[in-house]
Amino acid sequence: MSRNPQNQLGSPWRAPGVAAGLLLVAIMVGLHLPRAFLTLPLYAGDEGAYLIRALFSAGLKADPSLYPTLPDVDNTVFFWIVRLVYALPGPGLDTLRLLGGGAYIGGLILVWRGVRPYLPEADAAGVLLLALIFPYYRFVFSALPEGWYVGLLGLIICLTARFYRPRPWLHAASLGALTAVLVLIKPHGVAVAAGFVGLVVVDAALDAQRRLLVGLGRIALFAAVFLLVGHGLQALAGHGGPKSLLFFGNGFYSTILGGADGQDAGHIGQVAFFTMGAASLLLAGVPIILGLDRLGYRWGAEAGRFQLRGQDLAFLLTLLAFGATLVMVAMFAAKISGVAVSESFRLWGRYFEFFTPLLWLTAWPYVREAEAWPDRHVLSAGVVLAGLAGLAVALKSGVALLPWDGTAVSAFFIPNSPPWPEITRFPFFALASMATLGLIVLTLVRARTLAVWQAYFAVLGILSVGLDQAWWSSIAIDRDDLVAEAKTAQRLIAPIPGPVAVFTDDPNAGASLFLAFAARPHLIMTAPGAGLDAATLAPYRTAIVEGGAKPTDPAWRLVQTGKQLRVYQRGSLDTPIR
Numbered sequence: 217m218s219r220n221p222q223n224q225l226g227s228p229w230r231a232p233g234v235a236a237g238l239l240l241v242a243i244m245v246g247l248h249l250p251r252a253f254l255t256l257p258l259y260a261g262d263e264g265a266y267l268i269r270a271l272f273s274a275g276l277k278a279d280p281s282l283y284p285t286l287p288d289v290d291n292t293v294f295f296w297i298v299r300l301v302y303a304l305p306g307p308g309l310d311t312l313r314l315l316g317g318g319a320y321i322g323g324l325i326l327v328w329r330g331v332r333p334y335l336p337e338a339d340a341a342g343v344l345l346l347a348l349i350f351p352y353y354r355f356v357f358s359a360l361p362e363g364w365y366v367g368l369l370g371l372i373i374c375l376t377a378r379f380y381r382p383r384p385w386l387h388a389a390s391l392g393a394l395t396a397v398l399v400l401i402k403p404h405g406v407a408v409a410a411g412f413v414g415l416v417v418v419d420a421a422l423d424a425q426r427r428l429l430v431g432l433g434r435i436a437l438f439a440a441v442f443l444l445v446g447h448g449l450q451a452l453a454g455h456g457g458p459k460s461l462l463f464f465g466n467g468f469y470s471t472i473l474g475g476a477d478g479q480d481a482g483h484i485g486q487v488a489f490f491t492m493g494a495a496s497l498l499l500a501g502v503p504i505i506l507g508l509d510r511l512g513y514r515w516g517a518e519a520g521r522f523q524l525r526g527q528d529l530a531f532l533l534t535l536l537a538f539g540a541t542l543v544m545v546a547m548f549a550a551k552i553s554g555v556a557v558s559e560s561f562r563l564w565g566r567y568f569e570f571f572t573p574l575l576w577l578t579a580w581p582y583v584r585e586a587e588a589w590p591d592r593h594v595l596s597a598g599v600v601l602a603g604l605a606g607l608a609v610a611l612k613s614g615v616a617l618l619p620w621d622g623t624a625v626s627a628f629f630i631p632n633s634p635p636w637p638e639i640t641r642f643p644f645f646a647l648a649s650m651a652t653l654g655l656i657v658l659t660l661v662r663a664r665t666l667a668v669w670q671a672y673f674a675v676l677g678i679l680s681v682g683l684d685q686a687w688w689s690s691i692a693i694d695r696d697d698l699v700a701e702a703k704t705a706q707r708l709i710a711p712i713p714g715p716v717a718v719f720t721d722d723p724n725a726g727a728s729l730f731l732a733f734a735a736r737p738h739l740i741m742t743a744p745g746a747g748l749d750a751a752t753l754a755p756y757r758t759a760i761v762e763g764g765a766k767p768t769d770p771a772w773r774l775v776q777t778g779k780q781l782r783v784y785q786r787g788s789l790d791t792p793i794r
Contacts, residue, residue, distance in 0.1 A: 228340035233667055237345030240674045245317075247681045248353035252313035255699045256728045258688075259620055263359040264727025265289050267309075270298035272735040283730055283739040285723070290464075292453045293400040294361040309359060316363030320356035320570075323363075323370025324348060327530070327577045330374030334527035334581050342666045343580045347573035349670055351677030352623045354684060355566050365402045366570050368394060369537075372408065373574065376415075377530035381523075388434040392441030399464050400449055404567065406464070407544050411537030412438060418532060419524055422515060478553035484560050485550030491563050491615050492542050494606025495625045498652070499572045500538075501599035502669075503579030506592065507531050510582040531578040538571040561615050565622025572624070576669070583665060597659040604652050611645070619680075619687040627651075627679035640686040644679055651675045694780060698725065698762075701778040702732040705760055708776055708783060709736075714757025719748060721763040725780075729762060759784040 228234075257263035265287045269276070273295070276282055301315060302308035328344045335343060356363030372394050379387040391412055398405030413435055420431035446463035478484070496504075511532075515522050524532070545567045553560040576583075586592040611617055611630045618636065619626055627648040631638055655672045659665070709716055716737040720726045721744045730739045738756070742748070742765045750769040753759060759767065761782045776783035 228337055228342075231338050231341055233664075233670075234341050234345065236667075237342055237349065237670055240670060241345055241348045244349055244351050244674065244677050245353060247677070248351070248357055249317075251354065252317065252357040253310055256695065256732065257309070257359050259358060259360065260724035260728045264724070264731060266291065266294065266361065267298060267359055268727065268730055268735070270295035271302060275735050281738060282735065285726075285739070285741050291361055291401060291403070292449060292455075293397050294364060294402065296453075297364060297401075298359070312359055313357045316360070317353060317357040318363075319367030320352070320363035321348065323367035324573055324577065326367075326370035326374040327534075327574055330377035331527045331530055331578055331580070334525070336581070336584050339580065339584060339666060342670070343577060346666060346670050346673065347577050349673045349677065350573040350576075350624060351673065351680055352570050352573070354623050354680075355570075360566075361402045362566065362570065365398065365404070366574075368398050368401060369408060369574070372398070373530050373534055373578065376533050377526040377578075380529045381526060384430060384434060385437060388437040389441045392438040393445045395438075396442045396446035396449065396463070399446065403464060404541055404544060407540035408533075408537045409438075409442060410540040411533050411535075414536040414540070415529065415533045418536075419529070423523055425523075477551065478555070478560075481550040481553050484553045485546045487561060487610070487613075487615065488549035488564075489542060489546035490606065491610040492545065492568055494603050494610055495563060495565065496538075496542070496568065496571075496603070497599055498603030498607055499569070499624060500575040501603050502596045503575045503583055504535060505595060505599050506586045507535070507575075507579040507582040509592070509595070510585055527578065527581055531575075531582075534571065534574050534578050538568065538575065541568050541571070562621055563610070563615055563617045563625060565625040569623050569625060587662070587665060593659050593662055596665075597656045600652060600656055600659070604649060608645075608649070619683045623680055624673065624676040625680075626683050627676040629683050637690070639690060640683065642682070642686065644683055648676060648679055651679075697778065698728065698780045699732070701776075701781040702729060704778070705776055705781055705783050706733060709758050709760075712758055712785070715755055716758045716760065717753075717756040718760045718762065719765050720761070721746075721765065725762045729760070733760075753786075757786055 251258060257267065266289060268283065268286060269289055269291075272282075276286070298312060301312045304311060324347045325344070328347065332340060352362075352366075356366070372391055375387060375390060375394075379390075395405055395409050395412065398408055416431045416434050420428050443461070443463065447458045450463045451457060511528060545564055549560065549562075549564070586596070607625075607628060611628065616632045616636055617626055617629050618632070619629070619639065627644060629640075629644040631641060651672060655668055658668045716733070718726065718729045718733065718737045718739050719742050720729065720739075721742050723741065726739050726741060730737070737758075737760060740752075742763065745764040747768045748759065748761070748765050750771075753767055753769060753772065759772065761784065762780060766782075767784055772784045772786055774782060775785050
């Protein structure tokens with residue numbers, strides 16, 4: 217795979233199929249873009265935790281009882297991004313979502329730019345469009361760190377393709393710094409650090425010149441800069457000086473990973489890894505298998521002179537980081553079973569699906585070469601079929617595929633068993649499976665790979681949006697009522713002095729209300745249907761109740777009632793509200 221000279225036929229954007237690809241990208245973005253303009257976070261638990269920790273950290277530190285059940289996420293750099301965006305003019309939440317989507321798209325473009333010299337000229341535009349068609353947008357047009365994570369990961373992959381070989385020390389130092397930032401955007405950046413170490417080991421093992429000392433030096437420099445920058449950023453954030461060698465590992469995820477194993481934790485972790493592996497074979501197995509196949513062939517054919525090239529390095533870094541991510545998520549699935557059983561046996565596409573477009577981008581030259589080799593179309597079809605079969609086994613065995621957990625993979629939705637609600641009976645799995653079988657047939661008859669996979673990702677995207685819309689329809693009315701009633705309650709309690717508390721039995725509603733009331737009330741979780749006794753209400757003047765709880769003390773009177781919220785104030789009927 218040598219660098220491709222510029223084709224004399226003109227711009228790659230004039231190649232056949234580009235117009236159709238651009239249309240599919242516009243459709244995918246357009247279907248997901250409205251989620252950037254919701255009044256409240258859609259994924260209230262996770263998005264709410266990030267926003268609350270970022271925007272109200274001072275109040276939470278001064279009074280931890282404000283929200284004692286809030287997850288202790290500590291995404292330092294992402295919090296800085298949130299605060300910066302909210303300091304800008306305009307609606308902070310909408311702007312944050314749009315910029316997150318822009319960062320994601322920018323990350324894909326950076327990867328494409330990194331491997332661009334190795335792409336066949338006729339395919340260059342189409343490969344980028346393939347990556348942009350992949351429907352991961354649900355989680356990047358949000359207040360989650362995913363878009364920013366992919367944006368920075370794209371820069372890391374681009375720098376690896378361009379500078380790993382010609383500027384080894386600059387590359388190691390820059391990646392150490394950038395990976396430290398990545399970890400503080402999202403803890404899964406640790407997997408990218410493991411991927412870099414793995415890349416250096418693989419490079420040293422395969423390199424004909426066996427430059428082991430250079431490899432050790434790369435790792436040492438990377439580790440030193442990684443730790444130095446990480447500790448420096450934590451110190452700037454007010455976390456004080458280093459308390460241990462690592463600058464991460466004190467937040468929610470680390471608490472889970474360091475906790476005791478739950479019942480059948482090992483089995484749960486194995487099921488999670490198998491399910492993610494099957495989904496990965498389905499979506500990205502073709503570039504992975506063909507990439508490894510071509511590298512293995514070249515290593516044998518170039519014995520004594522083999523050396524990984526820029527695009528090889530980008531592909532291997534992406535693949536190794538991807539593998540480390542799957543291991544990390546499987547470990548998390550096993551550990552969290554001891555804390556929250558409801559988190560077990562779920563397919564968390566959000567944590568790994570974004571690697572799919574990255575793998576297709578970095579492996580495309582291998583895929584293109586394989587089209588001319590005998591039997592590789594059979595290998596590709598077999599990989600996709602194996603992924604479909606594995607995913608079907610996992611889902612039929614009880615693994616839950618929830619619309620708020622995945623993107624493209626959620627096209628294979630099967631109605632869930634309790635405790636999950638029945639969202640829809642629409643045959644998503646059957647339609648997605650038919651599309652997959654169609655892709656397999658087209659692969660066997662040697663249809664144009666780029667066009668087939670663009671269409672396939674678009675079909676999965678449309679199906680996944682359909683599931684997302686079915687879920688949204690089931691919650692939209694309640695969300696609208698919550699927004700309207702929270703605004704009314706806010707106007708009601710604004711002039712009322714004294715402490716305020718929100719009581720709810722729903723963590724998602726709790727996070728939304730804490731944000732809606734700008735951290736004024738204490739957020740207290742209650743058992744479903746529990747009464748609010750005098751001792752619980754004693755510190756407060758006003759109580760806002762979501763759910764079925766009611767004050768048992770007659771000294772509290774109802775001053776606002778709605779479908780979602782009720783507002784109570786201490787005092788007799790003759791006591792003025794203000």
